[in-house]
Each structure stands twice: as structure tokens, then as C-alpha cells.
Amino acid sequence: MSTQLLTGNDAIALGLVEQGCRVATAYPGTPSSEILAGIIKYKKALDKDLYAEWSVNEKVAFEVALAAAWTGLRAAVAMKQVGLNVASDPLFSAAYTGVKGGFIVIPADDPGPHSSQTEQDSRLLALTAKVPVFDPSTPAEAREMIADAFALSERFKIPVILRPTTRLCHAVSPSADAPASSSDGKPVSPKFQKDPAHWTATPKLRYKLHTELNQKLIEIAAEFANSKYNYIVNEDHGGEVGIIASGVAFHTARQALLELGVRVPMLKIGTPYPLPVNLIEAFSARFTTVIVLEEPDTCIELQIPNRQRVRGRLDGSVPNSGELTPEVMFSVLSKSLSGVGIQVNPSPEDADLSAAIKKLSLPARRPRLCPGCSHRSAFYAMKQNFGPRAIYPGDIGCYTLGTNLRAVDTFVDMGASITMANGFFQANRLVGDDRAVIATIGDSTFLHSGIPPLINAVHTGARFVLLILDNHTTAMTGFQPTPANDYLADGSEAPRKVSIPDLVRACGVEYVKVTDPYEQEDFTAILNEAQAHTQAADGGVAVIIADRPCVLYDNDPILEHPIPVVVTDECDGCRFCTEAFECPALVLRADGSHVDIDYKLCIDCGQCIDACYKGFIVPKLAEMVP
Amino acid sequence: MTTVPQNSFCEEHKIVITGIGGQGIVFLTRLLSQTAVNLGYPVVVSETHGMSQRGGSVISHLKIGGNEAPLIQRGSADVLIALDANEAMQNLDFVRRGGTVFVSSNEELHPDLLPHLERLNIRTLHFPASAIAVELGSPETANIVMAGFVCAYDGLNLPLEDLQATIKQIAGKRAEGNLKALAAGFQAGKKKIEDSQPLPENSR
Ligand code: SF4
Ligand code: SF4
Numbered sequence: 072m073s074t075q076l077l078t079g080n081d082a083i084a085l086g087l088v089e090q091g092c093r094v095a096t097a098y099p100g101t102p103s104s105e106i107l108a109g110i111i112k113y114k115k116a117l118d119k120d121l122y123a124e125w126s127v128n129e130k131v132a133f134e135v136a137l138a139a140a141w142t143g144l145r146a147a148v149a150m151k152q153v154g155l156n157v158a159s160d161p162l163f164s165a166a167y168t169g170v171k172g173g174f175i176v177i178p179a180d181d182p183g184p185h186s187s188q189t190e191q192d193s194r195l196l197a198l199t200a201k202v203p204v205f206d207p208s209t210p211a212e213a214r215e216m217i218a219d220a221f222a223l224s225e226r227f228k229i230p231v232i233l234r235p236t237t238r239l240c241h242a243v244s245p246s247a248d249a250p251a252s253s254s255d256g257k258p259v260s261p262k263f264q265k266d267p268a269h270w271t272a273t274p275k276l277r278y279k280l281h282t283e284l285n286q287k288l289i290e291i292a293a294e295f296a297n298s299k300y301n302y303i304v305n306e307d308h309g310g311e312v313g314i315i316a317s318g319v320a321f322h323t324a325r326q327a328l329l330e331l332g333v334r335v336p337m338l339k340i341g342t343p344y345p346l347p348v349n350l351i352e353a354f355s356a357r358f359t360t361v362i363v364l365e366e367p368d369t370c371i372e373l374q375i376p377n378r379q380r381v382r383g384r385l386d387g388s389v390p391n392s393g394e395l396t397p398e399v400m401f402s403v404l405s406k407s408l409s410g411v412g413i414q415v416n417p418s419p420e421d422a423d424l425s426a427a428i429k430k431l432s433l434p435a436r437r438p439r440l441c442p443g444c445s446h447r448s449a450f451y452a453m454k455q456n457f458g459p460r461a462i463y464p465g466d467i468g469c470y471t472l473g474t475n476l477r478a479v480d481t482f483v484d485m486g487a488s489i490t491m492a493n494g495f496f497q498a499n500r501l502v503g504d505d506r507a508v509i510a511t512i513g514d515s516t517f518l519h520s521g522i523p524p525l526i527n528a529v530h531t532g533a534r535f536v537l538l539i540l541d542n543h544t545t546a547m548t549g550f551q552p553t554p555a556n557d558y559l560a561d562g563s564e565a566p567r568k569v570s571i572p573d574l575v576r577a578c579g580v581e582y583v584k585v586t587d588p589y590e591q592e593d594f595t596a597i598l599n600e601a602q603a604h605t606q607a608a609d610g611g612v613a614v615i616i617a618d619r620p621c622v623l624y625d626n627d628p629i630l631e632h633p634i635p636v637v638v639t640d641e642c643d644g645c646r647f648c649t650e651a652f653e654c655p656a657l658v659l660r661a662d663g664s665h666v667d668i669d670y671k672l673c674i675d676c677g678q679c680i681d682a683c684y685k686g687f688i689v690p691k692l693a694e695m696v697p
Numbered sequence: 698m699t700t701v702p703q704n705s706f707c708e709e710h711k712i713v714i715t716g717i718g719g720q721g722i723v724f725l726t727r728l729l730s731q732t733a734v735n736l737g738y739p740v741v742v743s744e745t746h747g748m749s750q751r752g753g754s755v756i757s758h759l760k761i762g763g764n765e766a767p768l769i770q771r772g773s774a775d776v777l778i779a780l781d782a783n784e785a786m787q788n789l790d791f792v793r794r795g796g797t798v799f800v801s802s803n804e805e806l807h808p809d810l811l812p813h814l815e816r817l818n819i820r821t822l823h824f825p826a827s828a829i830a831v832e833l834g835s836p837e838t839a840n841i842v843m844a845g846f847v848c849a850y851d852g853l854n855l856p857l858e859d860l861q862a863t864i865k866q867i868a869g870k871r872a873e874g875n876l877k878a879l880a881a882g883f884q885a886g887k888k889k890i891e892d893s894q895p896l897p898e899n900s901r
Contacts, residue, residue: 074734074735076727076730076731076734076740076742078744208765209765238743238767238768239767241743241744241745241767242741242742242743242744242767243727243730243740243741243742243743243744244739244740244741244742244765245734245739245740319766319767322764322765322766322767323766323767323768325764325765325766326764326766326770327770329764330770330773396768397766397768397769397770397771398770398771401770418772419770419771419772419773419793419794420770420771420772420790421772421790421794421813421817423813424789424790424810424813424814424817425771425790427809427810427813428786428787428789428790428810430809431786431807431809431810433783433786433787434783435754436717436753436754436783436784437753438718438753439753671827671836672719
């Protein structure tokens with residue numbers, strides 16, 4: 072039997088299933104998205120009785136799992152770091168009320184950030200909410216921590232956060248095949264016991280709960296002082312400098328020390344909150360300088376009471392934003408160590424070669440909408456119709472890539488395209504600016520947090536066009552189902568599917584049209600009609616549902632009716648199509664004389680025919696299947 | 698469990714794999730890392746997610762043996778495998794002195810880079826992996842053709858038979874096509890070695 076390779080996300084999923092998690096919920100978001108899929112995989116493999124759902128948003132996911140924990144079952148909720156903001160309301164409250172069954176909250180942070188609006192450190196939210204944190208440094212350690220997190224949660228009746236980061240979620244390393252000693256969670260026959268004084272506590276009682284919470288944290292900090300996740304390496308190497316590190320940064324720092332050719336004692340912290348301060352003080356007392364290395368912000372460093380000898384992100388010894396990549400780590404340590412007279416190896420990177428590469432100014436390959444993506448067709452029609460003067464508030468998803476096509480002017484957070492459109496309309500009205508406002512949002516994002524903003528806009532009389540780009544799935548994060556799909560997280564059939572057009576109508580919108588963005592002529596006509604509705608005396612918000620499945624997820628419609636295209640010899644390489652339409656399969660020749668179709672990428676959608684206004688992109692009629 | 702081969706990794710072996718989303722970088726990385734694990738080596742891989750299907754730059758770091766940091770520091774990779782010439786050049790400075798670069802491309806790297814590569818004793822090998830994959834009738838297997846080519850040069854210290862076994866283990870329905878692609882890449886690599894001057898000693 073071979074050893075299995077597990078991603079960090081899979082290791083977390085396996086840990087949850089083998090430790091008897093009974094209810095698991097999540098909303099997809101990179102880097103956390105594969106955790107719930109992993110849970111379903113291991114539930115089947117280990118034959119466990121477990122309920123897992125993709126919830127409509129993170130607050131909902133949190134509360135569904137919390138209720139299960141209140142009945143006494145083991146439960147967990149996963150999301151990306153910005154998702155924890157959406158769920159922060161119940162997080163704060165749950166810290167006070169506590170739980171009965173073990174409850175693990177898993178927000179995945181994104182130092183870098185690689186695919187997020189902010190670098191937000193979830194540990195700081197945990198610190199504010201007063202929830203203990205485990206900070207794993209490898210996939211295997213994350214899996215191991217789950218058992219301890221559940222146990223701690225049950226013993227202290229408190230939610231516990233397990234906080235991985237991108238490089239851990241997406242790291243792959245070997246993992247033992249055999250499930251860790253499995254527990255099915257206690258108590259054996261869980262039942263929700265009514266106790267209004269506790270679960271519905273009034274403000275006065277909440278004060279009492281807060282006092283209790285503070286006491287729990289003191290006891291947990293004392294326990295953390297003996298945690299196996301906190302340990303010292305290179306103990307025997309004395310000197311003036313010590314390092315405190317947590318998470319992936321711990322291993323990156325060890326690698327950097329190898330490259331530097333120096334051995335420095337390091338204290339590894341796996342439980343950053345509540346920080347076992349005594350441990351830190353005892354370690355630090357041996358040195359004149361202590362460097363704290365953590366991501367993405369400061370949590371350990373912030374809690375150290377005596378910061379005189381501490382160097383880190385707060386005093387600028389470590390950059391106060393960005394990922395601690397091996398290069399950053401090397402330069403931080405190189406500077407600090409040579410600063411106190413320790414001899415270190417030079418960087419292995421060849422500066423001249425790096426400079427030579429930079430000088431070439433090679434084209435950066437930015438991510439783009441896929442060949443044949445219907446979002447591109449919708450954006451193109453929108454842009455051709457309303458021009459550069461209109462305001463295009465956008466949202467979070469694949470279609471954020473519409474910035475490339477200059478059809479997305481803003482994105483703030485999930486659902487903000489609608490609220491921003493509302494705000495732009497009101498602000499423009501005050502100053503007599505009559506620009507058209509066209510907002511875009513995906514199906515999953517609309518259901519996540521677009522509905523209350525739409526209700527708000529309708530009720531306050533805002534006037535703008537809203538395009539719901541319905542590609543039938545949550546494409547960006549790996550095709551998770553939404554409530555508008557007819558299947559559930561585990562692939563089984565959904566009891567009911569929710570209709571987006573009905574929801575929109577129920578929000579009070581009078582103009583609702585469902586249309587296919589591939590039919591560019593009709594689509595443009597409807598765009599105009601919608602805009603006219605926003606201007607009409609009795610008009611208001613106009614909603615168009617651009618209905619066409621994501622081509623990565625379902626390209627059957629194209630396979631059934633392919634429209635292969637060719638570029639005629641007349642093409643003069645004007646680049647209009649490559650820039651305004653930007654299908655990756657449209658490639659300008661190296662000498663700039665002509666555009667060609669890259670048939671390795673082209674999916675025969677025929678959408679670019681409308682993107683050459685001179686008519687030089689034409690269907691290859693001979694190969695068309697009607 | 699297969700016994701650890703003679704040419705085992707005495708210490709760390711660091712491989713950077715790069716290309717464009719859609720070229721199968723993630724699968725190529727899986728193939729190599731699973732093979733190393735099957736041979737009993739400790740492995741740490743860092744993958745790019747999210748944008749990997751959307752035409753953006755994709756890079757994987759694969760460390761066989763050694764410590765648990767997920768990323769490889771610039772200037773310290775033993776091998777760079779690139780499925781795209783542009784991405785090869787962008788990431789050339791990951792390669793250490795005396796390391797090797799394998800590029801799927803017909804063209805030389807930019808002339809401005811050559812003196813640096815010579816100075817650092819970095820060897821660059823070109824190979825038209827996509828063309829071979831197209832010839833085989835499955836353009837999407839260029840990544841596996843490349844694996845065969847690299848394997849012929851022993852650039853990974855992973856034996857061909859073990860790569861074949863891993864393909865059977867992880868490729869499912871695509872196993873047959875992938876095995877063909879691997880063989881084609883391997884043969885082309887061997888032929889290129891025969892046709893060329895004796896190779897400078899690979900410093901590992
Ligand atoms: S994944 Fe789907 S929705 Fe996203 S860009 Fe590609 S085709 Fe479009
Ligand atoms: S037909 Fe045109 S738009 Fe569609 S994938 Fe091919 S090149 Fe792109």
C-alpha cells in the first residue's frame with residue numbers, strides 16, 4: 072500500500088472526519104474551498120454518518136454548525152479569511168455562550184494575498200472575539216491539531232479556531248493512511264437542552280458570560296504552556312539572537328537558516344492565542360534580540376508584554392505586509408543576524424541574472440476569462456453599448472476578471488456591486504450626473520449577499536441596471552453548487568431549487584429578463600430596454616439574468632452546436648479583438664500583422680465573430696453542425 | 698514498498714515546474730511527487746490554485762527530501778521544468794549554480810540571458826514537447842511528454858518504470874494516452890542525448 076499524498080485542505084478534512092465531526096458547513100473561497108469536498112470524500116471512504124453542506128454564505132454556515140454544537144455534536148465550519156468577517160457576528164456571540172459539542176471554526180488566511188481583497192489575519196479577529204487559536208505549520212500537524220481542538224472545545228465549552236494559510240492549504244505532503252484513533256464525539260446521545268438563561272442570555276447575563284470567558288482564557292493559556300505544538304529547536308546553539316515563529320513561517324525560517332549557514336534557537340508556537348506568555352518570557356530572557364516571524368499580521372508579537380528586545384513586523388525589522396517568502400525570510404534574517412555580528416552566507420540568488428530577466432520586461436501572464444466564457448460576451452456587449460462613460464460596479468468571482476475588459480470599475484466584497492450601484496446612483500443624482508450605472512454579480516454571489524442590497528435599492532428608488540451573470544455554479548472556486556442548482560454538496564439531488572428570477576421579482580423588481588449572452592444581438596437589445604426602464608417615469612432597478620453555463624463546468628451546448636471560426640487574410644492586426652474581446656485563443660502574430668486562432672485553446676463558441684467590427688472573423692461554414 | 702534506488706537523494710532535491718494555466722502543471726507535479734513518495738522519499742509540494750485554469754502563470758515547487766518549508770528559495774532549485782518559454786525566462790533565477798533547465802520550446806532563450814547561464818554553469822535543454830504531443834494526437838499530454846524527456850536525462854533521479862507505475866496509479870482513464878506520451882518523450886530525450894556532444898557533468 073502506498074503512502075497517500077494529501078493537500079493541507081484534505082488533511083484538515085480527514086482530521087475532522089476521523090475525529091467524529093458530525094456536521095460540517097462551508098462557503099467556498101480560495102484557499103479553503105477543498106476542505107468541504109474532502110470531508111464528503113472521507114465521509115464516504117470511512118463510512119461515517121455526517122451532514123455536510125455548502126451554505127449560502129459564511130454567516131449561515133457558521134450558525135448551522137453552531138446549532139449542531141449546541142446540541143452536543145462535534146461540528147465545524149470552513150471559509151476563507153474574508154468570509155470570517157461575514158460570520159463575525161455569530162463568532163463573537165458564540166464565544167460568550169460557548170458550546171456543548173466540540174466546535175471548530177476554520178478560516179483560511181491568504182498572506183500575499185494571492186486571491187483575496189485583503190491580507191487580514193484571522194487570529195486578530197479571534198483575539199478580539201476571545202476565541203482560542205491553533206496555528207498549524209504543516210498539513211500533518213493540522214490533522215493532528217483537530218483532535219486537540221475538539222477536546223479543548225468540549226472541555227472548556229468554547230469555540231476553537233484552526234487557522235491555516237494558503238501555503239498550508241495548498242501544500243501537498245505524505246500522510247499516514249490509517250485514520251488517527253477515531254472518536255465519535257461526546258456526548259453519546261446529544262440533544263439540545265433548553266436553557267434560555269444561557270442560550271438567549273440577556274445583556275446582564277452576557278456580562279456574566281464575558282467574565283466566565285475571560286476565566287476560561289486564563290486556564291487555556293496555562294494549558295497551552297504545555298502544548299506539544301509549542302517547542303524549541305536548535306536549543307543547544309547559544310548566542311544573542313532567538314527566533315519565535317509560527318505556522319508555515321516556522322519552516323520557511325528553518326530553511327532560510329540552512330541557507331544562511333547559521334543555527335539559531337527557535338521557539339515554535341502552535342497556539343498563538345491565548346499566548347502562553349510565560350513560555351515566551353522564559354525563552355526570550357536568554358537573548359538580547361528576539362525576532363518574531365508570523366503571517367500575515369502580528370498576533371504573537373502583539374501579545375508579548377515586554378517588547379524591548381522583540382523585533383518583528385511592528386518595528387519594521389520584518390516587512391509589515393506581504394507573504395514571508397523564502398526570499399523575504401532570508402533577507403530579514405540575514406540583516407538581523409549580521410546586524411549583531413553573526414557571519415552569514417550570501418543569498419543564493421544571482422542578482423545579475425535576476426536583473427537581466429527584469430530588463431527583458433517579459434509579458435506578465437495575467438489571468439483571463441476562459442475561451443468561450445459567457446461573461447466575456449456579456450461584458451463585451453455591455454461595454455459596446457454603454458461605452459467608457461458608464462460606471463460598472465463589479466463583484467467577487469470569475470467575472471472580477473472583467474476589469475481586463477474595462478467592464479468592472481469597482482469591487483469591494485461579496486454583494487457590493489449592488490450596494491455600490493445604489494450609492495453611485497444616489498451620489499450622481501445629487502450632483503446632476505446622468506451616467507448610466509450597470510452592475511454585475513454572479514449567481515452564487517447574488518445568493519450569498521446580493522438580496523438585501525437589491526431590496527434596499529428597490530425600496531429607496533435607485534435606478535440602475537443589474538446583470539446577474541448566471542453561469543449555473545460557483546466557478547471560481549471549483550464548481551460548488553448554489554441553492555439555484557438541483558444538486559447538493561455530495562452530488563445528491565436537492566429537494567428543491569431556488570429560482571433566481573422569482574427571487575428578484577420578490578425583491579420588488581419590475582423589470583426582470585432572462586437572456587443568453589451568447590445571443591449578442593438580442594442581448595444588446597435587452598440591455599437598451601433595461602436602461603430605458605431605469606430612465607422611465609415609473610421605472611426603477613432593471614435586472615437582466617445572463618443565463619449561460621460556465622464552459623468549464625458544462626460545455627454541452629457548444630459541443631452540440633459548435634461554431635468553428637477562421638480569421639480571414641484581410642485581418643490587419645489592428646488588435647481590436649484581442650484587446651476589447653480578449654479571448655485567450657485570439658493570438659496576435661509576433662510581427663503584429665495578423666490575428667490567428669489558437670485551435671488548442673479555441674472551443675468553437677463563435678462568440679468572437681461579433682468582436683471583429685470589420686467582419687474578418689468568420690464562421691468556418693463547412694464544419695458547422697446546425 | 699519499492700526499495701530506495703542507488704541514486705537516492707543524499708539531501709534535498711528541489712524542482713520548480715512552471716507554465717500557463719491549462720497546461721497540466723498540477724498533474725505533472727502530482728506525477729513526480731507521487732513517484733517520489735512511492736519510492737519512500739519525504740516530499741513537500743506547493744501548488745498554485747484558483748487561477749490555474751484561467752491562463753495565468755502557474756508555478757509548483759516540489760521538494761524531495763529536506764525540510765518542510767513549502768516554497769523553494771530563488772537561486773536554490775536543482776531543476777526548472779517549463780512548459781512555456783516565457784515562463785521559463787520569468788523563473789530562471791530559481792535555478793542554482795550548476796542546475797538544469799528543461800524548456801518545452803523550439804527556440805533558444807533570450808540571448809541576453811545566455812552569458813549569465815554560462816557564468817552560472819546552468820545547462821538549458823530545449824524540447825518541442827507540444828509538437829510531439831500533437832503528433833501523438835493528444836495535444837493535452839505535452840506535460841507528460843516533457844516528464845519523459847526530463848526522465849531520459851535523469852534530471853529528477855526518478856526511474857522511468859516508477860513514473861509508469863505512478864501513471865497507472867493516478868491517471869485513471871487517461872493512463873494509456875499518458876504512458877504513450879511518457880514513452881515518446883523518453884525516447885526523444887534518449888535520442889537527443891545520443892545525437893549531442895557528450896554532456897557536461899551534471900553537477901549533482
Ligand atoms: S471558469 Fe467558467 S465562469 Fe470562470 S472564467 Fe472560466 S468559463 Fe468563465
Ligand atoms: S470561437 Fe472565438 S471566442 Fe470562441 S473560443 Fe474560439 S477564438 Fe475564442
